[in-house]
Amino acid sequence: MYGxxxxxxxxxxxxxxxxTYWDDFVWLLRRIRRGDRRxxxxxxxxxxxxxxxxxxxxxxxxxxxxxxxxxxxxxxFLIYDxxxxxxxxxxxxxxxxxxxxxxxxxxxxxxxxxxKTGRPIPEPTAFFIDGDICMNCGFCSEYCxxxxxxxxxxxxxxxxxxxxxxxxxxxxxxxxxxxxRPANFAREEEARRQKExxxxxxxxxxxx
Amino acid sequence: MSxxxxxxxxxxxxxxxxxxxxxxxxxxxxxxxxxxxxxxAERLVEVATVLRDELGFDLLSxxxxxxxxxxNRMEVVYHLNRTTGGPGLNFKVxxxxxxxxxxxxxxxxxxxxxxxxxxxxxxLGIRFAGHPDLRRILMWEGFEGHPLRKDWKEAFYxxxxxxxxxxxxxxxxxxxxxxxxxxxxxxxxxxFDPEKWIPEGDALLYGSLARYTIKDEQGLSTDxxxxxxxxxxxxxxxxxxxxxxxxxxxIVALKPVIGYLHRNHEKIGERNTFLLNMPYTDRLDYFNSMxxxxxxxxxxxxxxxIPVAERAEYIRVIMAxxxxxxxxxxxxxxxxxxxxxxxxxxxxxFEERELILDIFEAVSGARMMCNYLRFGGVxxxxxxxxxxxxxxxxxxxxxxxxxxMERLLTENEIFLSRTKxxxxxxxxxxxxxxxxxxxxxxxxxxxxxxxxxxYSIYDRFEFDVAVRPHGDLFDNYIIRIDEIRQSLxxxxxxLKGIPEGPVxxxxxxxxxxxxxxxxxxxxxxxKGELAYxxxxxxxxxxxxxxxxxxxxxxxxxxxxICLGKKIADFVALFGVLDVVMGELxx
Numbered sequence: 001m002y003g004x005x006x007x008x009x010x011x012x013x014x015x016x017x018x019x020t021y022w023d024d025f026v027w028l029l030r031r032i033r034r035g036d037r038r039x040x041x042x043x044x045x046x047x048x049x050x051x052x053x054x055x056x057x058x059x060x061x062x063x064x065x066x067x068x069x070x071x072x073x074x075x076x077f078l079i080y081d082x083x084x085x086x087x088x089x090x091x092x093x094x095x096x097x098x099x100x101x102x103x104x105x106x107x108x109x110x111x112x113x114x115x116k117t118g119r120p121i122p123e124p125t126a127f128f129i130d131g132d133i134c135m136n137c138g139f140c141s142e143y144c145x146x147x148x149x150x151x152x153x154x155x156x157x158x159x160x161x162x163x164x165x166x167x168x169x170x171x172x173x174x175x176x177x178x179x180x181r182p183a184n185f186a187r188e189e190e191a192r193r194q195k196e197x198x199x200x201x202x203x204x205x206x207x208x
Numbered sequence: 209m210s211x212x213x214x215x216x217x218x219x220x221x222x223x224x225x226x227x228x229x230x231x232x233x234x235x236x237x238x239x240x241x242x243x244x245x246x247x248x249a250e251r252l253v254e255v256a257t258v259l260r261d262e263l264g265f266d267l268l269s270x271x272x273x274x275x276x277x278x279x280n281r282m283e284v285v286y287h288l289n290r291t292t293g294g295p296g297l298n299f300k301v302x303x304x305x306x307x308x309x310x311x312x313x314x315x316x317x318x319x320x321x322x323x324x325x326x327x328x329x330x331x332l333g334i335r336f337a338g339h340p341d342l343r344r345i346l347m348w349e350g351f352e353g354h355p356l357r358k359d360w361k362e363a364f365y366x367x368x369x370x371x372x373x374x375x376x377x378x379x380x381x382x383x384x385x386x387x388x389x390x391x392x393x394x395x396x397x398x399x400f401d402p403e404k405w406i407p408e409g410d411a412l413l414y415g416s417l418a419r420y421t422i423k424d425e426q427g428l429s430t431d432x433x434x435x436x437x438x439x440x441x442x443x444x445x446x447x448x449x450x451x452x453x454x455x456x457x458x459i460v461a462l463k464p465v466i467g468y469l470h471r472n473h474e475k476i477g478e479r480n481t482f483l484l485n486m487p488y489t490d491r492l493d494y495f496n497s498m499x500x501x502x503x504x505x506x507x508x509x510x511x512x513x514i515p516v517a518e519r520a521e522y523i524r525v526i527m528a529x530x531x532x533x534x535x536x537x538x539x540x541x542x543x544x545x546x547x548x549x550x551x552x553x554x555x556x557x558f559e560e561r562e563l564i565l566d567i568f569e570a571v572s573g574a575r576m577m578c579n580y581l582r583f584g585g586v587x588x589x590x591x592x593x594x595x596x597x598x599x600x601x602x603x604x605x606x607x608x609x610x611x612x613m614e615r616l617l618t619e620n621e622i623f624l625s626r627t628k629x630x631x632x633x634x635x636x637x638x639x640x641x642x643x644x645x646x647x648x649x650x651x652x653x654x655x656x657x658x659x660x661x662x663y664s665i666y667d668r669f670e671f672d673v674a675v676r677p678h679g680d681l682f683d684n685y686i687i688r689i690d691e692i693r694q695s696l697x698x699x700x701x702x703l704k705g706i707p708e709g710p711v712x713x714x715x716x717x718x719x720x721x722x723x724x725x726x727x728x729x730x731x732x733x734x735k736g737e738l739a740y741x742x743x744x745x746x747x748x749x750x751x752x753x754x755x756x757x758x759x760x761x762x763x764x765x766x767x768x769i770c771l772g773k774k775i776a777d778f779v780a781l782f783g784v785l786d787v788v789m790g791e792l793x794x
Contacts, residue, residue, distance in 0.1 A: 005619030012616045015550060049566055051600040057559050063209040071588070072353050073573035101718040103484040109481075137487035137579045142587065151573065183591075 031099035035064050038062055063115030070181050073138045075131055076107075078170040078175050090171065091148035098140035100138030106133035107140065127170060131163030145189050153180045226299075230255060237300060241372040241511075241725020241744075244285075244298035249311055252301055256286075256317045257536050264290050265297055267655070268642050270316035270739055270756040271325055273332040280305045284334060285741065286314070287728055291639055291653055293660035298728065303334075308754070313339040320642025323464075323764045330566070331474070338733070339568070341416050346793060347469040349412070350400065355472055359749070363774035369749045375748035417461045418455045432460060437778065439468050445542065446789030447579055450778070460765040466760075469793035477753035479691075482508055482720050482744075485753065492755060493791040495535050498527040498568070499733040506663055507729030507740040508583050512722050518533040518712040520585030521665045522706040526598065527580065528664075529695040529732075533606065533686050534561040535734035536646075536688040539786050540613065543685060544710070548782040553616060560609050563601060566743040570594045581722055585712030589627045595703075602699045610692050620684065630777055632784060633769050634679055641765035645736025645758055647785060650687040651679035655772050657732040664731075669698045691734075719748060735786050755794060759787035 037108060038044045042160040045064055048057060059066055059202045067163040076098075094108075110126040113119060152172075165184035178185040216695035226234040226245050233251045238646075247255050259265045273305035274283045282305045289296040291320045301311050313336035316319045325336040326345040333354035336342060343353065351359050417434060417470040424430055438449035447468035473492065477485045487502045490497035502524055507515060516524075538561055541554030565575040571590050572580035580587055590598075617623050633643065635651040648655055654675040658666040674690035676683035724746040736758025743752035761783050769781050 002621060005621050005624070007619045009616045012612055016556075022619065049563065051597070051605040053559075057562075066566075069570035069573075071571065071573040097718065100370075101484070103370075103480060103487055105370060135487055136574065136577065138573055139484075139487070139718070143716065157306060 008185065015028075023055040043065070061159065068153050068180075069103075072153055072182055073141070074136055074155050075134055075152050075157070075165075076129060076140050076149050076170070077152045077172045078127060078149055078167065079147065079174050080171050081174050088171065088173075092124055092127065093146055093147050094124035095122075095145070097143055101139045101143050103137055103139065104135050106130040106131045124167065125150055127167040129165045129170060131157065137162055142181070150177055150181070226255070226259075234299070240417040241723060243726070244300060245711070245783050246433075247299050247301055249301050249303055251440050252312045253314065253317060259297070259388070259785060260287060260317055261461070264292065266639050267291050267644075268314070268320050269296060269644075269737060269743060270728070270754075270761075271314070271321055271328060271374050272741055272752075272754040272756070273334050273356075275305070275332060275356065275358045275679060275750045277305070282309050284311050284328065287739070287741070289661070291655040291660075292657075295661055296728070296730075301457045307333070308335050308595060309333060310335040310337050312337050315339055319640050319768075320761065323760065325641075327760075330354070331472075334359060341463075341747070343412050343416070344467075346470040346472075348467070351715060352400075355475055358480075369478075369747075370481065370484060374666070413451055413463055413465065413654060416463055417451060430455065435481055435775065439465075445787065447790075448782075448789060448792070450782070452770075452775065454775060454780065455778070459770045459773055459775060459778065462577045462770050462778075464763050464766050466763070467793055473755065473794040474753055478750055480750075481748045482722055482750060483718055485750075486581065487577065487579040489755075490579055491790055492757060492794065493733065493738075493759065493788045494576055495788060496531045497536060497576060497578045498531040498580060499731065499738060501578065502664070502732065503729060503731045503738045504740050505581040505583060506731065507727050508720075508722065508741050509779075511725055511742060512583060512720065512746055513725040515713050516587040516664075517710050518707050519589070519709045520711045520713075522702050523586050523590055523671075523711065524581065524664055525666065525702045526699060526706075528583045528588075529562050529699050530567065530598070532695045532734040533692050535612070535786075536566040537561055538687055539734075540617070540685060542615070543621070543780070543783050546623050546779045547623070549623070549691040550703070553613070556609075556613065556616070560606065563605070567594055567598055567601070570597075576779055582712060582714075582716075585710070585713035587711075589711045592622070598699075601760050602703060606692075606696055610689060610696070611675075614689055618689070624682065627685060630780070631775075632684055632781060633765060637768060638679070638765065641768060642761050643736070643765050645732070645762070645786075646674075646686060646687050646691060647733070647736070647762060649674055650676045650683040655735060657730055661730070663729070665725075666698075668700050671697050681780055681784055688740050690737055722746070722750075730756070733758055735788070735791075736762055755791075757790040757791040757794060759785075759789075760794070763787060763792065 006072075027036065030036040031038075036043050039060065040063060044069060048059060049066060078090065078092055079089045084090050084153065092107050094111045096109055097187075099105075099109055102174060106129055107130040108126075109124050112121055112123055112125040112195060114121050136151070138151050174185075227236055231246045232253070234245050234255060237246050250694050254453055267289045268286065269289045270285070270287040272285050274282060274285060282303050284301045284303075285298060287296055287298045303309050303311060311334055313325055315325065315336075322339075322341070323345060324344060325339055328334045329336060329339075329342050329353055330344045330346050343349075347355065355362070414434060415476065433454050435452045435453060435454055439447040449465040449468070451463045451465060473488065476488060480488065486504060488499060489500040492500050518600070537557035541557035545551065545552040568578050568580075569575045572587065573596055574579040631684060632647065633651055634642075635653040637649070638648045638651045639653060644655070652675060654673045656673040657663065660669075661674050671694045674687050674694055676687045676690070722743055722744045726741070726743045728739060731738050732738075737756065738758055739756035741752070741754040741756065742750050745751045766782065766785065769785075770778055773781065
């Protein structure tokens with residue numbers, strides 16, 4: 001019969017249409033029973049980006065936002081550790097690997113010298129990242145030997161000017177990093193602890 | 209045309225001894241790290257014809273040039289393949305680097321050499337004698353010089369290799385736009401005034417169209433009209449322009465005009481170190497960044513001679529096949545958009561694509577610009593929860609959704625009447641024009657590099673090479689559905705067989721040592737044969753980095769495909785070629 005195929009197609013769209021409202025009803029029951037909400041809730045968003053989603057698929061941006069996975073990368077930032085006296089201990093040693101490995105060459109570092117001795121000290125005087133040139137490849141954080149530069153999750157950086165970030169704008173505490181990348185942070189801290197333990201054991205062995 | 213049955217292993221390649229066949233004309237390439245043959249320029253066409261007709265190398269895969277400035281020599285490299293399978297063969301022509309550099313054109317042997325020879329002329333200044341339409345292709349017509357030559361420097365030349373020392377002169381931050389104010393970032397030939405310039409390129413373009421004349425039954429010449437489709441046209445998926453000569457509604461000549469998105473990817477690549485090229489390959493075919501990464505990674509691994517970690521091989525295959533699925537889904541959606549079924553199929557396709565991109569985002573950190581592969585493996589392991597999500601998609605969701613897409617379209621009479629019986633290209637012509645990928649297989653040639661010349665670990669999986677016999681628009685649609693099903697089969701096996709273990713065979717290093725030599729790595733990207741030709745001279749940067757982009761080479765046949773068709777079908781015929789401008793213009 002001519003037209004059978006077209007009717008079959010229409011059935012597909014009709015099913016999708018039906019699913020949207022049927023799922024609203026199913027979620028209403030879940031809400032009554034368990035308090036789960038389909039819209040404006042984490043479990044709703046998670047459901048809509050899972051393999052079981054049917055019917056409505058969209059996320060109501062900006063009221064709702066997709067859940068950012070841990071590995072998401074956007075623009076690098078520098079990490080400092082907070083010492084007990086409140087001083088910032090910048091992890092960067094200005095070795096320059098990030099600037100070397102940056103494909104579009106958007107990182108610029110000024111190394112610093114000790115004012116008394118004139119010898120170089122492992123902390124940068126200035127650190128710039130040209131955010132409009134950065135291609136978000138993540139090489140800088142991948143090859144940094146000191147875990148000093150990491151990729152951020154912050155994406156709302158629209159501005160009227162060029163986004164050239166200086167060290168003040170780039171520095172964020174290690175606790176912020178632990179917040180956005182808990183698994184990576186835990187792994188790196190564990191590696192550092194082991195390294196220090198090995199060092200301490202070696203030092204103890206050489207003393208005795 | 210002979211066709212091997214599906215699933216037969218590729219025939220073992222017999223050693224082709226060209227030097228005894230052509231003594232004094234063909235010599236083996238004896239440079240360390242190089243393979244293939246060096247052919248004397250004056251007998252090139254003869255050797256090529258023998259290779260095609262007697263030795264069965266019917267598919268011209270890649271034509272490119274290399275500028276060996278220190279040796280004062282220019283080289284043209286040809287890569288050939290057999291559509292019956294087996295490894296390829298390459299041969300080179302060397303000419304002295306003194307203008308005019310001239311090499312005979314192979315357009316008579318393989319018509320698919322057309323655009324690639326134009327590209328080599330445009331970027332390297334190699335003249336191809338006998339080419340009927342040797343115009344610039346990627347650069348604009350007023351451009352001075354040939355940018356891929358090693359002695360060509362742009363107006364704001366910095367250095368030969370990164371890292372650039374000059375980016376931050378005298379300790380002062382300098383912004384890119386201050387360095388390169390647009391009006392001054394050009395160099396013109398002496399005496400050239402852009403204000404007074406009349407674009408001769410258009411005259412050349414329309415001149416090339418004027419060669420086609422139309423005669424009616426009585427032999428009287430009739431008038432024709434020239435229509436420019438694009439560069440701003442919703443059907444062209446980007447900035448693509450086709451100058452079309454029409455007789456009534458019938459296309460009598462067509463010239464593609466490309467290069468609007470040209471950024472000289474290859475020149476950028478030759479200044480990057482090997483690793484730094486990886487994120488740039490994402491930007492070629494931005495739908496398939498994982499496939500682009502894979503092609504580049506296996507080429508450089510070939511050159512470096514390093515193994516790939518076992519688990520990483522499986523992860524690579526999983527990512528490449530997921531990429532293929534989402535590419536084909538988007539293709540189907542966009543094809544229906546082009547045919548006038550606005551948005552419903554496209555948005556259904558995008559739902560599944562979103563779920564696949566969620567996976568890419570979770571493993572690599574970005575949805576489209578993945579930058580996930582490294583030489584020897586991948587950046588990081590796939591987290592267990594993401595692995596579960598992939599399993600869920602592959603086992604529970606995607607098969608059903610593929611069926612749903614078929615229910616929506618395959619039997620729909622409106623769709624059928626637009627696509628069934630609209631001929632695209634036949635298999636023999638497609639091979640002559642170097643078409644690869646689904647378009648070739650829809651024309652009845654079962655040529656899939658995953659089977660014909662297996663790379664990575666594709667020889668371990670059981671799958672069929674999708675092939676359809678008619679080569680019409682409908683076959684070009686349905687073959688994508690077939691390929692999605694085969695990709696799902698490969699994914700099921702890969703997910704079952706994936707071993708535990710490290711994901712990189714090398715230590716993380718930002719400066720890899722690549723020995724001198726050449727490598728040609730090719731993969732079956734969703735759009736066709738994606739190949740990289742990399743020449744290293746042992747330095748941190750590649751000496752030559754060439755991308756054989758499937759979109760670009762497939763466009764060579766656009767005129768052949770469209771001749772004699774109605775202008776209304778152009779949109780669909782062009783859409784079926786599935787080109788992406790990021791890759792086409794490079």
